[in-house]
Each structure stands twice: as C-alpha cells, then as structure tokens.
Amino acid sequence: MADRALRGVGLGAKSFEDEQGIEFAERQYVAFDCPKGHHFEVAFAREADLPTEWECKKCGSVAVRSDGSVGEEKKTKPVRTHWDMLRERRSIPELEDILAEQLDKLRDSDEIY
Template identity: 85%
Template sequence: MADRALRGVGLGSKTFEDEQGVEFAERQSLAFDCPKGHHFTVTFSVEADLPTEWECKKCGLMSTRSDGVVGEEKVEKPVRTHWDMLRERRSIPELEDILAEQLEKLRDSDRIY
C-alpha cells in the first residue's frame, strides 16, 4: 500500500497550472469602519454594486463605509398580524356569524356528554 501512496502532493483541489496568461478581473478595495473602532477593507469587482454596510470581521456589528457614502433608508412594512390577515378575508358581521356558529357547536357538545 505504501508504494501506491501519493508523495509530496496533498489531497484536495490543488492545481499545478501557472498564472501565466491569466487575466484577473479588475478589482477595487472598499474600506469600512466598525462602531467599536475596527477598520477593514473588502475587495469587490469593479462591476459590483458597492454596499453601504458590511458585517465587521472581528465583532459582527454592522460597519459603515469609510468614505462616508450612506445608503437609502429602506421603507419597512408594518408587521401583519393574524387579525390583519383575517380582516382582509372576512368582514366583522361574517366573523360574528362564524363565532355564533362555533359557540353553538360547543354548547351542543356539552349537552351530549
């Protein structure tokens, strides 16, 4: 078995091709500042849409761009509750009728036992 072992080559995805003639995509670095004082850079493609916030690599807080560019505030939709979704499908008189039917069923089931 020792005769068939691969010597000097690690198992995994390694390539022995050289980088001669390979054109890398154009890149740009963007700096970010963390609220805790951490400063780091992230590399993006020149064609990428640049984010205004990025998660800090050290503490996980959201960091803002060092160049001061701020993003647009997102309009947050109000949280829809179960009651809101129910009201989209039923009117109050319909709900009162359903309630009366269910109460009648409960009262009838109590009389049976």
C-alpha cells in the same frame, strides 16, 4: 500501494495549475472603518454593487465605509396579526354569524367539554 501515495500534499487543498494566461476580473477596493478604530479594505469586482456596511475582520463589529456612503433605508411593512388577516377576508357581521353557528353546534352536541 504505499509507493503510489503522495505524501505531504493536500489533495484538493491546492491547485497545481499555474496562473499563466488567466485574466482576472477588474477589481476595486473599498475601505471600511470599524467603531473600535480598525481600518481595512475589501476587494470587489468592478461591476459589483458596493455594500455600505461590512463585518470588521478583527473584532466582528459592523464597519461603515470610509468615504461616508450611506445605504438607503429599507421600507418595513407593519406587522400583520392573525386578526388583521382575518379582517381582510371577513366582515364583523360575517364573523358574528360564524361564531353563533359554532356556539350552536357546541350547545347541541351531547359531549361535555
């Protein structure tokens, strides 16, 4: 069994196929500048949507594109509370009726809370 072992080869880590006859996708390079002064380029496919921000490879901070392209601001919805969602389903008179019913049930029960 030891005779059949492949020593020094990381199986699964490397491909033994050559790149002959393979056409790679067209690429474009986008340059980014980090606030700490680092400059780097990232390769993207020609048809890819290009990001306006990218994590710096050296320090991890957010780098912006060197050509000055800025992304669109995303619209954010205001935070909806439980009360807001409840008010979408019920009116104040309905809520008052439900509260009165529940209070009557508690008052009529023999258990003490």
